[in-house]
Amino acid sequence: MVRVKGKKKGKGKGEVKSGYKAKDRDKAKGYDKSRGRYSREKGRVRGRSRSISKERNSSSSSSSSSKMVSSNSNRITGSGKMMRRGKKKEQIYRERVGSKDTDVIKVMGSYSYKGVSNNSSRISMKRVEGEGVDAGKMDVKDKVKGDVKKGSVAAEERKASTISSNSSNSNSSRLSTGTGTGMKRKDIESQREKRNKVKTMLVELGKKIYSDLDNGIFPEVYIPSRSVANIVYDKRLRQYVLGDAKIVRSAKNIRHLRSFTQLIWLAFFVDKLVNEGKTSTLRDVYYSAQAFNIDFEDQAESDHIITDLEAVLSLAREDFNIYPEERSSIFGDLTIEYTVPGYEGKRLNLSDHPDGYLIGPSLSSAEFIDTSAEMVLAVEKGGIFTRFVEENVHKRFKAIIVDTAGQAPRSTRYLLMRLNRELNLPVYILTDGDVYGEHIAMVIKSGSANAAHLRELTVPDAKWIGVWASDIQKYRLPTDPMTEQDVKRCHELKQDPRYQSDIWRSELELFLKMRRKSELEAFAKYGLTKITDDYLPEKLEMAKSL
Known part of the structure; x- marks a missing residue:
């Protein structure tokens, strides 16, 4: 040279x-x-x-086998040839991308062309994809002009990203552990990948059905068995999972024909939802089937077929845009950004409305932008949720408050999982002092047998902090007698492998011994703020040792 x-x-x-x-x-x-x-x-x-001639480009590419770029030292290693003038440097070399060679032009230094300047020392790259493309025949000034403009935009984006990141870090230590702009971008990609996965699996299912028909074979679908014998508890995952047993649903069997037709129609309906970016409730599915002369005896049969499709795809119904009715709420200092069509980029703080916000499709899929919270409090009752908001529990304990409205819906359990994993927030659960409250806490923690075919709906490290049977005695709460159904449920849970240790076992046994139960609202006997002033602080302190 x-x-x-x-x-x-x-x-x-x-x-x-x-x-x-x-x-x-x-x-x-x-x-x-x-x-x-x-x-x-x-x-x-x-x-x-x-312009750089084809001969120079060919000579450079044929003699190079391994090229590396070091942006720290602005040094390019390889056998490519370089032309310089002052601070301007230009490099053309061959790079292997997949199964094709790619011509790459690297420009470094300070450039100015027709009033557009780039005084940074960054490396700007432009690729000419495909074999047989001669980068040498392309006008270099156009390449430089394009790279300069892209460089200016990229520099501004990096500057804005840095400012946003610094602001996020100063406002919230939680987001600095993996959220903010970088996490948001990663989550958006994850949502897109999930949608693409659903589309791909539906297409593959459709191809199989058509292939069987073209070959004169009765179509059939294999579904993981959800029978009790095929549901096992996984100690590593700390939740129920399905075993390897499968059932066959075939159009050849007259007894399977009805359910087989319903399943294939549902796959068609879901494919339409996903491609059009629309959502549907469980009730909508039931009535939509009538427009296609697909008969469901009742809502339960429709829901059962939806669960079958979940098992076939190994995805929750929420992943293919089918949701139950919204009934849970959330309140606290958490800024979110919507990702649903028509609202992309719009932000909202969940403490802006005193009644909280319903947890629906748009909220459960939103991106987490900023928070000052240090924990999540999941409460069973809407009345206690309102009491916590009025008493500023979200400020006093730096908490995000979630009303599960009884047994937490899937969208609520999914949101709790995200708050725990993405923001690293511990989850504490408050329920009524009865066997059903204990089970509500366990479902949040380790899922249910009915959803053994699903993942990402559990918070294994969540902690149930009350109301325990021992709390009823300790705080002398008003009680009601347990019914025979309550007693029967206690004995059923004692056989569950998840209730064999720690407080889960001891509290069940105490419930059976006392034959009494209580509610969260029972603390009002000692004043409306007794639960927030005394009980909650004590239980949160106790939770550190659980």
Whole structure:
């Protein structure tokens, strides 16, 4: 490689310094001595329309086998050839991308062209994809102009990203552990990947049905068995999972024909929902089937077929845009950004409305932007949820408050899982002091047998902090007698492997011994704020040792 130093005179003209010897000048390929400048065929160093010849590009690519770029030292290693003028550097080399070679142009230094300048020292890259594409025939000034504009935009984006990141870090230590702009971008990609996964699996299911029909075979679908014998408790995952047993639903069997037709129609309906970006409730599915002459005896049969499709795809119904009625709420200092069509980019703080916000499709899929919270309090009762908001529990304990409205819906359990995993917030559960309250807490913690075919609906590290049977005695709460159904449920849960240790077992046994139960509202006997002033602080302190 030979350097040619010159002084710029006019457009595209240059002059070789007198200090250079003639033999050195002759080594500078492409220099036309008679014209006093570089010829168009070999590429101009001083001209407006510099281009790099195909021969130079081919020579560079054929002799290089491994190229690496070091942005720290602004050094490019490899066998590519380089042309310089002052601080400007340009590199063309061959890079292997998949099964194709790619021409890559790297530009470094300070450039100015028709009023557009880039004074940064960053590396700008432009690729010309595909074999047989000759980058040398493309005008280099256009490449430089494009790279300069892209460089300016990229620099502004990096600057804005840095400011946003610093602001997020200063406002919230939780988001600095993995959320903010970077986490948001990652989550958006995850949502897109999930949608694409649903589409792909539905297409594959459809292809199989058509293939069977074309080959004169009765179509059939394999569904993981959800029988009790095929549901096992996984100690590693700390939840119920399905075993390997499967059932076959075939159009050849007259007894399967009805459910098989319902399942295939549902797959068609779901595919339409996903492609159109629409959502549906469980009730909507039941009535929509009638428009296609698909008969469901009742809502329960429709819900059962939806669960079958979940098992076939190994995805929750929420992943293919089917949701139950909204009934849970959330309140606290958490800024979210919507991702649903029509509302992308709009932000909202969940403490802006005193009644909280319903947990629906748009909220459960929103991105977490900023929070000052240090914990999540999941409460069974709407009345206690309202009491906590009035008493500023979200400020006093730096908490996000979630009303599960009884047994937590899937969208609520999914949101609790996200708050725990993405924001690293511990989840504490408050329920009524009875066997059903204990089970509500366990479902949040380890899921249910009915959803053994699903993942991402549990918070294994969640802690149930009350109301325990022992709390009824300790705080002398008003009680009601347990019914025979309550007693029967206690004995059923004692056989569950999840209730064999710690407080889960001991509290069940105490309930059976006392034959009494109580509610969260029972603390009102000692004043409306007894539960927030005394009980909650004590239980949160106790939770540290659980």
